[in-house]
Amino acid sequence: MIELNKVNLRRGSFHLKNISMEIDRSGMHLLTGETGAGKTSIVEAICGLQAVESGTIDLRGADVTHKDPAGRSIGYLPQDAVLFDHLTVRDNLQFSCQARRWKSLRVRERVDSLAHSLGLVNLLERRTSSLSGGQKHLVALGRALAFEPDIVCLDEPFVTLDAQTREAMIDWFSTYVRENELTVLAVTHQPQWFNATAKTRWNIDGQGNVAKK
């Protein structure tokens, strides 16, 4: 499903060398490591948001190393949410569906269903700039899932939520992943939150070496 072969990445003076990973089945997979080790760079390279110097990235068995982000069909939840603040919650949730020219009825049903699951029903017509950090995070999660991708990358999911909401959301998300047979790669500093569901855990050390734990 997701395969990195000797990938080299550079962001300014930061350099990751020969990253290789293979995630070959659906379910939740974790990527852990120290702050600044390069976890986000790896995830963004998979999503096409970070250029690869050399090596290859395969998704669903096809080489996508030089494919643009839109062509990879990955739902991505950035750590900082990156919502479109000039739009409402509804607009953010339906953004990817409209980009794919879904019929309006299907878009509405999908948005309403996600809003219900994520507890966003009462916020749908509000501008995202007026939301709390936790609400923004949920909108960004909904936006990443809206177009029903089969691969999802999450950067620090659920960290901005209170304990009670977090537990409920992890339960809901785990069920969603299982029922829809999603392949999820989640960058996290809290692997214990996903003990019950994680299929594999990858760790990146301070020298940029990635290994399965």
Add this chain to the structure above:
Amino acid sequence: MTHGDRNFIKVISVVAAAYVGLLLAMVLANVMLITGDLASAWGTLARPEIQQAILLSLGTSLLSAVLSIWIGTGIAYLVSRERFPGQRLVDFLMDLPIFLPPLVIGISLLILFRRTPLAALDDVLGVAFYVPAIVLAQTVVGVAFVYRTMKATFDSMSTRQERIAQSLGCSRFGAFCKITLPQARQGLVTAAAIAWARSFGEFGPVLIFAGSIRGRTEVMPVSIYLELNSGNLIGAAMIALVMIAIAAVVLFVARAAADEQKISQEGGEQ
């Protein structure tokens, strides 16, 4: 506030008051002049060639502003977001129309269209000394101002939202239209207002490239020039007052649009 702070504020207040006073005095001087001979002032405005000049000024400045926004915004986006050979040269060249004397732009356009192989095309299309020359002269300058405003706007915006939009299935063009442009709206309004104002008041390049042909290429600044040349100072002052009134209305509308955008953003952030 210390004694030094108070003095500082006093000094800049005096300078500000003097400048604002000068602006108001300039307008009042025009008003006082025409009130001395209202019949002559209205008579100038009633002349068909002056009314045509007003319409031509409004039409060409609007068209030039639209063209300037299209061209200037596109180049600003390209230079702000991409890296390509000659980028610094492009950035430098885009400032030239701002720094060059307007007459230089006019004479350069005239030579390009009348003293190079382009003259053959000009003979067919009829650019120099016709209305397209007015639009071209206005646009050359307008684009530079739009570019400078929009480049600063795009430079201040993170590319992250655009990239995330692409990861959600948007093309580059889609992300530009749906994410970048709406977020740059305040800059766009400012750029449009500047481009229009520059086009509306453009004189030197228009005079040289389009000429001062009554009933054909006469825009309002040219009318003022022609009225002054024929000794009709009151008529020139009247046309100047009409220009001030039109510019004031456009400035008011542009500021209202910018304020509305600001209020709507602040409202969303509460």
